Amino acid sequence: MRKGTLKQILLITDGCSNKGESPAAAAALANKQGITVNVIGILEEGMEQPEGLEEVEEIAHSGGGVSQLVYQQALSQTVQMVTKQAMTQTLQGFVNKELQQILGPDNSMEDLEPEKRGEIMEVVEDMGETCDLEVLVLVDTSASMSDKLPTVKEALADLSISLNARIGRNRFSIFQFPGKRGDIERVMGWSSELSSVERLFPKLSSGGVTPTGPAIREAMYQFGKKNLRRSLRDERGMEETGY
Secondary structure, three states, X not given: OOOOEEEXXXXXXXXXXXXXXXXXXXXXXXXXXXXXXXXEEEEOOOOOOOOOHXXXXXHHHHOEEEEEEEEHHHHHHHHHHHHHHHHHHHHHHHHHHHHHHHHOOOOOHHHOOHHHXXXXXXXXXXXXXXXXXXXXXXXXXXXXXXXXXXXXXXXXXXXXXXXXXXXXXXXXXXXXXXXXXXXXXXXXXXEOOHHXXXXXXXXXXXXOOOOHHHXXXXXXXXXXXXXXXXXXXXXXXXHXXXX
């Protein structure tokens, strides 16, 4: 398998979107461009059937990613787990595609002997430590998130430590939504210096509505902006001309 860069949007939210396009549709578009969308839904203590459960799962499913509902006290380990689980899932998908080219379209890794599967999983785990990784953290800072932001900040600090332990190159950025002048606002631009994250945390502030769909779309554009916008523009042109 050729070496590439795994691209992830990690959405952290506590509720349903209430402005703009469907978040699931925006996540599907990101996934089509090779960007996995993972979602962590933060639960209120004592909440048994959260309103946002279905939306959290739909966004991650459409985005080819992982979803997890979690109470605040377990957020830190969940952020790390979801990031790594999504890496493994994405790499397994790549391996399956290449195996299908070798073994035929009706075969996958599950059809191999247990010993061969084990060998392939070892390769996947090694690739997860050595491949390049870009993670854009998209934090819901709507009014209902006000009391949860300190926990989010701690979780991101722990994530930065975890990512620094990898062998592969990391790039990390943080955006919040809604922004002061638009659907999202940059908190930290792309950087490999993850230790700088803590100094930027005071910038996170809460208030306003929850434009999750538009925020995902805008976050998607932060990965190689020029090439991605050109690709999406070309796709729209093909659809409009009937191809």
